[in-house]
Amino acid sequence: MDFEAVRTFVAVVEAEQFQEAAAELSISQQAVSKRIAALERILGVRLFHRTPRGAELTIDGQAFLPHARELLRVVERAVASVRPGSRPLRVDVIASRLATSGMLRGFHRTHPEVDLDVMKLFDAGTAVDAVRSGAVDASFRAVAMPDRPVPDDVATVRVLDEPLQLLVGPGHRLASARSVGVAQLAGHRIWMPGIAPGTEWGAYYADLAAEFGLTIEATGPNLGSDALLDTIADTPALATFIGEHTRLVWPTGHDLRRISLTDPTPVYPHSLLWRRDNPHPALVTLRAYLATADRTPGTWTPSWVI
Numbered sequence: 001m002d003f004e005a006v007r008t009f010v011a012v013v014e015a016e017q018f019q020e021a022a023a024e025l026s027i028s029q030q031a032v033s034k035r036i037a038a039l040e041r042i043l044g045v046r047l048f049h050r051t052p053r054g055a056e057l058t059i060d061g062q063a064f065l066p067h068a069r070e071l072l073r074v075v076e077r078a079v080a081s082v083r084p085g086s087r088p089l090r091v092d093v094i095a096s097r098l099a100t101s102g103m104l105r106g107f108h109r110t111h112p113e114v115d116l117d118v119m120k121l122f123d124a125g126t127a128v129d130a131v132r133s134g135a136v137d138a139s140f141r142a143v144a145m146p147d148r149p150v151p152d153d154v155a156t157v158r159v160l161d162e163p164l165q166l167l168v169g170p171g172h173r174l175a176s177a178r179s180v181g182v183a184q185l186a187g188h189r190i191w192m193p194g195i196a197p198g199t200e201w202g203a204y205y206a207d208l209a210a211e212f213g214l215t216i217e218a219t220g221p222n223l224g225s226d227a228l229l230d231t232i233a234d235t236p237a238l239a240t241f242i243g244e245h246t247r248l249v250w251p252t253g254h255d256l257r258r259i260s261l262t263d264p265t266p267v268y269p270h271s272l273l274w275r276r277d278n279p280h281p282a283l284v285t286l287r288a289y290l291a292t293a294d295r296t297p298g299t300w301t302p303s304w305v306i
Contacts, residue, residue, distance in 0.1 A: 001039075001042060001071075002035070002038065002039070002042075003071070003072070003075055004035065005035040005036070005038055005039040005042075006039065006068050006071055006072060007025075007072060008021065008025060008032055008035040008036060008039075009035075009036060009039055009047060009061075009064075009065075009068055010065070010068050010069060010072060011024050011025055011032075012032065012036065012048065012055055013055075013057065013061075013065060016053075016054045016055060016056075017054035017055060018032045018033060018036075018054075018055055020054075036048065043060070043064065045058070045060035045061075045064075046058050046060065046061070047060060047061035047064060048061055087115075087280075088115035088116055088117040089114060089115065089116055089117065089137050089138075089280055089282040089283060089286065090116075090117040090118075090119060090135075090136045090137045090138075091104055091116060091117070091118060091119065091136065091137060091138045091139070091140075091286070092119040092120065092121045092127050092130065092136050092138070092139035092140065093118060093119070093120060093140055094120060094121065094122070094127075094140060094141075095120055096120065097225065097246055097247050097248060098243065098245075098246055099160060099162050099243055099244075099245035099246060099268075099270060100140035100270060101118075101247075102245050102247065103140070103159065103160065103270075103290065104116065104118065106289075107286055107289050107290070110289060111282075111285055111289065114282045114285060114286075115282075119136055121136070121139065122196075122199075123198070123199070124141055124145065124148070124199060124200050125148070127139040127141060127273070128141075128150070128151065128154060128273065131154055131273050131274060131275050132151060132153060132154060132275055134275065134278070137274060137275075137278055137280050137282075137283050138272055138273060138274040138278075138283060138286065139272070139273045139274075140159075140270050140271070140272060140273075141200055141270075141271055141273055142200040142201070142204060142268065142269050142270065142271065142305065143156050143200075143269075143271045143273065143305070143306050144304060144305075144306055145200050145203050145304065150273070150306070153275055153276055153277070154273055154274070154275055154276065155273070155274055155275075155276045156271045156272065156273050156306060157271060157272055157287065157290070158269055158270070158271045158306070159270055159271060159272050159290040159291070160245075160269075160270040160290075161267035161268070161269055161270075161296065161299060161301070162243045162244055162245055162267055162268045162269075162270060163243075163244040163260070163261070163265050163266070163267050163299075164208075164241050164242070164243065164244070164261055164265070164266040164267065164268060165241070165242050165243070165244055165258045165259060165260060165261060166180065166185070166190075166239050166240075166241060166242075166258075166259040166261060167232060167239060167240050167241070167242045167256055167257070167258055167259075168232065168239045168256070168257050168259065169232050169233040169234065169235065169236060169238075169254065169255070169256060169257075170233070170255040170256075170257070171236030172236050172237075172238075172239060172257075173188075173236075174188070174239070174259060175257050177259050178259065178260065179259060179260040179261070179262050180259055180260075180261060180262070181261075181262055181263040182212050182214075182261045182262070182263065182264065182265075182266055182300070183212050183213070183263065185212070185214050185239075185261075186212065186213040186214060186215075187215070188214075188215070188239055189215055189217060189237055189238050189239070190214060190215060190216045190217065190238075190239050190240060190241060191216075191217050191218075191219075191228075191231070191232070191238045191239070191240055192205065192216055192217070192218055192240055192241060193218055193219070193220050193221065193222045193223070193228065194218075194222045194228070195216070195218040196222075201268075203302070203304070204268065204302060205241070207302035207303075207304075208266055208300075208302070211300070211302075216241075225248055228240060229248065229250045229254060229256065230254075232256065233250070233253075233254035233255070233256055242258065243268055244258075262298075263298075264298045264299050264300040265296075265298060265299045265300065266299070266300045266301075267296075267299045267300065267301055268301075269301050269305045271306070272286070272287065272290055274287075
C-alpha cells in the first residue's frame with residue numbers, strides 16, 4: 001500500500017476538498033485525484049462521494065479512516081526511531097571495570113541529557129564490524145593491532161594514555177616499593193590469565209614482554225578478577241599488571257599494593273572509534289568531551305599504536 005496515498009486520503013478528509021488537500025500537500029489537484037483513485041483500486045471500494053460542497057466519506061471511507069490515521073502514526077514513529085539524535089548513543093566499553101567505562105561514566109555525569117546504551121564487546125574485530133555496520137556508534141579500543149589496520153571508513157582519536165601499575169600481595173619482594181623501573185621486573189613472574197590470543201591487549205602485553213625481557217604468564221583458566229586477586233594476595237611469587245584507572249575492590253585482609261612503573265612508564269593507549277559518516281549528534285558531544293590524550297614524556301607504547 002502506498003503510504004503517500006494514505007496520507008493524501010487523510011488530508012482530503014481533514015480539508016473536505018480535493019483542492020484544499022492539494023494545496024496542503026503542495027501537489028496538484030490532479031495528483032490528489034490519482035492517488036485517491038489508486039487507493040480505491042487497491043481497497044476495492046469507493047472512499048469519497050463528490051458533492052457540490054466538496055468530498056464526503058462513504059461508509060467504507062468512514063470505516064477506513066481510523067486505520068489510515070493509525071498507519072500514519074506508525075510510519076511517523078518508525079521514522080522518528082531512527083532520526084539522528086532520537087535514539088540512545090550506543091557505546092562499547094569492552095568491560096565494566098576498565099578505564100573506558102569510567103570515561104563514559106564521567107561523560108554521563110557531565111551530559112546527563114544524552115541517553116546512553118552501553119555495550120561490552122570482547123573482540124576488537126567484532127567491535128570494528130559493529131561500528132561499520134551501525135550496530136554501535138562508538139567503541140573504545142587500542143589501535144591499530146599488528147596486521148589489522150583500521151578501515152578507511154572508521155575514524156579514531158586517542159583519548160587516554162593509562163599508566164600501567166604492578167599489583168602485588170604483602171609477601172612479594174617488591175611489596176614495600178612505591179615505584180619500580182619496568183626493566184627491573186625481568187625475572188619476576190607476572191600472571192595475567194585474562195590475556196586472550198588475538199586481542200589488542202594480548203598484542204600489547206606480548207610487545208611489552210619482548211621489549212623489557214619480562215615473563216608474563218597467561219596459564220590457567222580466567223576465573224575472573226576475584227580469583228585473580230585472591231591468588232596474588234596469597235602467592236608471594238606472583239604479581240600482575242593493572243591499569244591505573246581500573247576499578248577493583250578486594251578484602252582488607254588481602255593488603256594488595258599498587259606500585260607505579262617508571263623508566264619508562266608503560267601506558268595503555270585507549271582510542272575512540274566511530275564510523276566517519278555516523279550522523280548521531282551526541283557522538284560529536286562525546287568526542288568533544290573526551291578530546292585527545294596528552295602525550296606525557298617518558299612513557300612507552302608498542303610501535304603499532306597510532
